Amino acid sequence: MDTDFVNAAYPSLKDRTVFVTGGASGIGASLVEHFCAQGAVVSFVDLAEEPAQRLVASVAAAGHRPPAFIPCDLRDVEALQRAVAETAAAHGPIRVLLNNAGNDDRHRTEDVTPAYWDDRMAVNLRHQFFAAQAVRPQMRDAGGGSIVNFGSITWMVGDPDCPAYVTAKAAISGMTRALAREFGPERIRVNCMIPGWVMTERQVTLWLTPEGERQIAERQCLPDRLHAPDIARMALFLAADDSRMCTSQNFIVDGGWV
Structure with missing residues (x-):
């Protein structure tokens, strides 16, 4: 478990029910760890059961309330809806939704x-x-909530090797704006997190070549590498009451790439 936390604490997150998609590894696992460390009641869904169970055990070993893992293929919308209902039944209304799950497999247009x-x-x-x-009815009836959708800088820079992924990530920013306007009167905030190139195990294993290292050095304003906790810490702020008047916005954490 990542214990290298910055000192910020968000009392409003304590005992708040949080739902994370794609929480077993990478950025999602860091989200789970950070929100558990704040005292939140965390549930997460993922397809990868073995790393999910390791994460649950790691959080418990660190002395925090362990998260609840619900196996779920997010392509099955009915299964996702059941997981949301199961979480609310067990832990009370979901007040924070972290729409993190995604997959950036590379592909060419002709294929x-x-x-x-x-x-x-x-x-x-x-x-x-x-x-x-x-989650909207739960948040509305509870007096409000925070939804954080996860996008990507790929659509801002126009990455050429995954056009379907880039299209989906661009659409998330538009969806965020629409939902923020619709949900706002119910005090539900909707924002979009836009990470840069985050050094997760998957990214390092598959794509961090010497050429990629040079690209980071050339494109980022800051020399340090982005890691999953850098994203999680911004998500904490957007989920907490400290950001109560932040909605319908893109929050870019990319070391100054775009």
Whole structure:
């Protein structure tokens, strides 16, 4: 478990029910760890059961209330809706939704089929909308809440090697604006987190080549590498009452890439 936390504490997150998608590894796991460390009641969904169970054990070993893991394929909207309902039944209304799950598999335009395109939209975009739809009544009845959708700087820089992923991530910013306007009268805030190139195990293993290192050095304003806790710490702020008047915005954490 990552224990290298900055000192910020958010009392409003204590005992608050938090729902994380794609929480077993990478940025999602760091979200789970950070919110558990704040005393939140965390549930997360993922397909990867083994790393999910390791994460639960790691959080418990660190002395925090362990998160609840619910196996779920987010392409199955009904399964996602059941997971949201199960979380609320067990822990009370969800007040924070972290729409983190996604997959940035590389592909070329000439290789994309309609089936692959639809799958990329289901994996990277569709579940964010339906998760927001599912938690909205709970947040409204509880007096408000915070939804953080996760985008990517890929659409801002126009990455050329994953056009379906880039399209989905661009759409998330538009969806965020629409939902923020609709949900705002119910004191539900909707923001979009836009990470840069985060050094998760997946990214380092698959794509961090010497050329990639040079690109980071050339493009980022800051020399340090982005890590998952850098994203989680911004998410804490956006989930907490400290950001009560922040909504309908993109929050970029990329070391100054764009």
